[in-house]
Amino acid sequence: MKIAFIVEFPTQFEVPFYQYVAKELKAESLKLKAEGERRKAEGLKPKALENERFDFHVIFNNTDQQDYHDFELGKKVGWGFNLYEGYTHFIADRNDIVNAVDTIITRENYDYIILNGYKNSYKGLAKLCKSKNIPIALRIDSVLYNLSPVKKFLKRIYLPFAYRQFDHFFAVGSETKRFLNWLSIANHRISYFSYSVDEVWFKAQSADVEKVKFLKETLQIKNETVLLSVAKFVPRESPWDILEAFKLLNDKNLTLILVGDGEERKALEEYANQNSHLQIIFTGYVPYQQLPYYYGLSTIFIHAAKNEPWGVSVHEALSCNCSVITSDKVGSSKDLIVEGKNGHTYPFGDYKYLADKIQESIILNGSIKNEINQIVLEKWGYQFMWKEIKTATLRQNHK
Structure with a gap:
């Protein structure tokens, strides 16, 4: 055939x-x-x-x-x-x-x-x-x-x-x-x-201890709990919900990394500068081959899109054993996230609810999460x- x-x-x-x-x-x-x-x-x-x-x-x-x-x-x-x-x-x-x-x-x-x-x-x-x-x-x-x-x-x-x-x-x-x-x-x-996505490649690259450690040192991250977003800074998927939730949490023990670029980057950075007591890092565009290292140093991945029929980054993050939180406008959340087990879904725009889910994800059982990720990804x-x-x-x- x-x-x-x-x-x-x-x-x-x-x-x-x-x-x-x-x-x-x-x-x-x-x-x-x-x-x-x-x-x-x-x-x-x-x-x-x-x-x-x-x-x-x-x-x-x-x-x-x-x-x-x-x-x-x-x-x-x-x-x-x-x-x-x-x-x-x-x-x-x-x-x-x-x-x-x-x-x-x-x-x-x-x-x-x-x-x-x-x-x-x-x-x-x-x-x-x-x-x-x-x-x-x-x-x-x-x-x-x-x-x-x-x-x-x-x-x-x-x-x-x-x-x-x-x-x-x-x-x-x-x-x-x-x-x-x-x-x-x-x-x-x-x-x-x-x-x-190539789950095997993402998992292997994200587990490269030396490269992940080097990236963490380069970004001058001292906190153990790292939140990550990989998105275009455009109205369709810009991470305003994430910044609002991060500000609400007001936790100096958390680091937020925003990977991406786009028309709203300047406004996002200005907002972050108004909350300089929090560790918020803008990396700009990151080549695809380097993304697994960012997933590797992250505890939680967040995709706060306004309109995303699927959402490849959710699959990438789960392959690297991150906990994942998405808005309810991300299609892949319906198939890849088992609520409360390997991540959460929140109503788009409700950053207070998102903040609660971030706190819940920090204490998510790692062994159960990894097991659920493996079962889910086998189907996709x-x-x-x-x-x-x-x-x-x-x-x-x-x-």
Whole structure:
């Protein structure tokens, strides 16, 4: 089964998944080859393997192989590693996307195609796949809780018609699955394809005692309890709730690290300067490869977003065994946080409630938290997502 995933550009957390799948496919191929040689040596008939062989390619349709330009930050962002290595990919001409993708899928002869999001840059691709009788699935991260009544009304009318062209749907989490159910899409047409992260890498890097110690010394942190936020300082996810809660706690034994940049940084720093008796550290933008060390020195990670359909940083923090607190506007909290066990959820804007949850998280049982993290992440890691994709592909092609 040959699968293509069409996405605009590579990202720091998606590329390791592509690389993981490529390694898995290589291992599966070697295993099947060894099985074939064994059967041949024993005089047995070759086993039908056509449904056991998979291939996975990525087609980018909006990239020039330069560093990613983040429109919320208004600048290009480099991830610190090559986003185009370790997996099979093609780059389609974004000025003639339909014909460019047509050339690629005709040459590669795919059995199944997954489209990442319902965007204008993909216009015509679903129709193209249908014309070639290739099953096509849509991967989305839409949720209900960030929609106004007007938008809900419009989407409830328009999307059921627009989504009829897709054979299957991949939701990034349970909140997105609820959104699809709201559109009357049945569960058997929905699988999961989340924004997973490389848990093994994050855990190993965050456990590097020497580098974590060096970072702590560099930042001149003396407190044992460290609160961390990794966010864009823009209205959608700026950490005002965190600053307000930290001020309310008024505890000199706590350190708050704010990793990020954006239009609200100056205002946030001015607010922090008004409370100079508290230890608040602004790091600016931190390269992705260095983030695990920040998680490693932190006790609690907080994601106080106003509107976040998923929230990759929650997964990253749990991989590093942090306790996690998120607002109720962060989609991944519904799937990754077990209330009171590995973290908490608070109502967005209620910084007093957030302050209470910070205090509760400080005394959270570490052994129970780590055990819960491991159980939760097994359901949302690379292995599970690849299994979801393969299962959906086989099911669709057996119809």
